[in-house]
Amino acid sequence: MLIVQKFGGTSVGDLNRIANVASRVSATKKAGNDVVVVVSAMSGETNKLIEYAEFFSKTPSRADMDMLLSSGERVTASLLAIALNEMGHSAVAMTGRGAGIVTDSIHTKARIQDINPTALNQAIKEGKIVVVAGFQGVTEDGNVTTLGRGGSDLSAVAIAGAMKADLCEIYTDVSGIFTTDPRIEPKAKKLTQISYDEMLELASLGAKVLQNRSVELAKKLNVNLVTRTSFSNEEGTLITKEENIMEKPVVSGIALDRNQARVSLMGVADRPGIASDIFTKLANNGVNIDMIIQNTAHDGKANIDFTVPVSDLNDAKLAVDSFMQTGEITNSSYNESICKVSIVGVGMKSHTGVAAKAFSTMAQENININMISTSEIKVSMVIDEKYAELAVRSLHSAYQLDK
C-alpha cells in the first residue's frame, strides 16, 4: 500500500515526539508499505514566528509572512528525514516546492491548484521514504505560499490524491471521530467509519481534528482519510465515500454548535424583494447566515429570524440598523444564548421518523425548539443554550449511539 501519513504540531512537538513519529513511520515502511510523510511545524514554532513578526508590524505583508512561516515545517521535515536515515531507511526531505505543490497567489491562505507528483513518485519508486514540509506551496512564479489553518492536512490530502495513495492518515492528539463530544457525553463511542458528507455535517465534532476544507478535498479527490492519534496504536476513524461504508447507521453522531446567535427582525415591510435586500446587505457585510425562518404576522408585515456565527453578530447588527433607519424593519432583537444541536446520519435517507424522534426527545425533556432545519442527512434544532448538554445526552441515548 501507498500510505500518506500526516503528523500535526503536537505530534512533532519536541525532539522525543519526532523520534516517536520516526518509529511509527519506520514500522509502516517495514510492514511493506510505501510511505510519504507530511509534517507540520513543531507546536509553538509558528506562533513564535507570528509574535516575532508582530514585534515589527501589526499588518505585515502576507508574502513576507509566508516566507517567514514556511520555515517551521522545513525544520521538522529535515529533522524527521535525519532520524529516518539514521534508522537505516533512505529518507528524503522535500519542501512544498520540491513536492510539486503549486498554489494560487493568495498569500497566507493559498489554495492548492495543482500537484506535480513526479519527484514524489520517483523517490517512492527508488524505495525512499519522502518527508514533505506541509502547509506550503509555491505560486507559478515560484514564490512561497502557505495554505492557512489546517494547511498541512490539505498538503497531505492533495498529495494522497495526486499519488493515488491507498490511505491518508492524519495523526493528531485525538484518537478519532466520536458519536458526540465525550466531554458532554462520556458514553460517546469512537466511530469506525463515516462518510465524507456526514463528517462535513459533524464538523463541530471533528473541528479539533480535521477542517472541513480537508474533508471536502478528500471527497473531491476520493482520498480515504483516517484520523487517529500518534500517541498510541489505537485504530482511528476512516472517512470515506458512502459506497465504501458497509453498515450504514441511521444516525452517526450528534453535533453541538454553541457558536451561534439568533437575529430576529420584526415588522419587516411587505414589499417584493425586501428579503433579498436584507440578505444581500448581510452578505456584503461578510455575515454568514445559517438557518432562516420567515413568518407572516397578522398586520401584513413579516417576521424574519436567522442565525449567524457569534463572531459575525456585530456586522449583522450594522446591516440590520441600516434597514431600521429606513423604517423597513420595525424592531430587532438578538440572542446569543442559543445553540444548535444536529443529528447526522446517511441512514436517514432511507429511514423515516428520525426527525420525529428528535422532536419527541426534546419534548420529553421540556426543551423548547426555537428553529428547525433539515437536510438529507441532518436534522438541526436551535434551542436555549442552557439545555445544550441535556439535549445532546438525551439524543445520544434516544438514537442508541452509546450501544
Add this chain to the structure above:
Amino acid sequence: MLIVQKFGGTSVGDLNRIANVASRVSATKKAGNDVVVVVSAMSGETNKLIEYAEFFSKTPSRADMDMLLSSGERVTASLLAIALNEMGHSAVAMTGRGAGIVTDSIHTKARIQDINPTALNQAIKEGKIVVVAGFQGVTEDGNVTTLGRGGSDLSAVAIAGAMKADLCEIYTDVSGIFTTDPRIEPKAKKLTQISYDEMLELASLGAKVLQNRSVELAKKLNVNLVTRTSFSNEEGTLITKEENIMEKPVVSGIALDRNQARVSLMGVADRPGIASDIFTKLANNGVNIDMIIQNTAHDGKANIDFTVPVSDLNDAKLAVDSFMQTGEITNSSYNESICKVSIVGVGMKSHTGVAAKAFSTMAQENININMISTSEIKVSMVIDEKYAELAVRSLHSAYQLDK
C-alpha cells in the same frame, strides 16, 4: 550608489537588533542609495538547529542539514522585510533561490557557481529594498545548499559582484581591521583602507571579521568591501584593490598566528626525491604545510623543518612515523610552543630594509628567530610562543604603526 549591506548573526541577534538594522538600512536608502541587504540567522539559531539534528544522528546527511539550516536566514530576512515595510519602505525578502544564487552540489559547503541577478536588478529598479537570506543557494537541480562557515559574507560579496555594486558593507560586532590585535597592543589603530592581498596575509587580524574565502572572492570580482560595526556609526575599513589605495604605507599591520607547530626531521636520507616523498605523504594525510627550511648537515644527511597548524599535528606525526620506520628519517621532534609573527604591507615592494628592521627589532629584544619566510608583501618569523606579545608590540612600534 548601489550598496550591499550584510549583517551577521550578532547584528540580528534579537528582535531589537533587527529593528536597529532596519533603521540603518532605512537611513542608507533615504540617503539616496539603492540597497540590497544580506542577513545571517539570528545568533544561536543555527547552533540550535545543529543540536536538534545531533539529537537524531551524529552523521546526518548533508542535504538534510542544508534544508534544516537554510531556514534560519529565511526567518531573519522575512522579519527584516516586515520591519522595513512597516517603516514605509517597499521591501521584498528573497531566499538564496529567489536571488538567483546557483551553487555546486557539495552540500553544507557549496561553492557559488553563478548568480543570475535578474530578480535582484528588477526589484532594485522598482525602488525596492531587497533583503536576501544569506548562506544559501540552490543547485542547478533546485536543491537547497548552504555555503559553509562565513557563507553569508560570500552571498553578499557574490551579489555585490553580480550587480556591480559600488560597495559591499560587512557589518559585525568589530569596527574594522586594526594594525594589530588591540588586545595585545592597545595602541593598535584601525586601518582606513587596505588592499585585498594585505588583508589575505593579515588573515589572523580579520579572522573574526572576514574569512579569506570572502576576501578572495571580493578580489576576483573587484568588489569594494567595507567591514564595520552595526553597533555604532563609526567608519570601518575599506578593503579594495591596490590601485585604489592612495597612500601606501610600507607596513600596514602585524599579524600573529599562535596556531602553528614546528616539526623537525633529523637525519633525513640523502636520496633524490626524498623531500618530495615526505611532503606528498603529508599532503595525502591532509596536512597543511606553511614554512619549510632544509639544511644539509655534516654527515651528508639533511635536516628538514616545517610548520603545520596545530590541528594537523597528529596527522603529520603519523606521516613522519612511517618514514621513521623505513629508517629514512633518523629522528624527529615537535614543538607546539611556537608562533608566527608577520609584517604585512604593499609598500614593501618598493621599499628596502623592511625585513632588516624586523630582524634588528627582534635582536634588540633578545628574541631568537627560528624560521623566516618572505613574500612580496610579507615577512614572517617563527619565534618562541612566550615572546609573542613582546614581538608584536615591538614591531608595531618599530614600524610606527601607533602613529
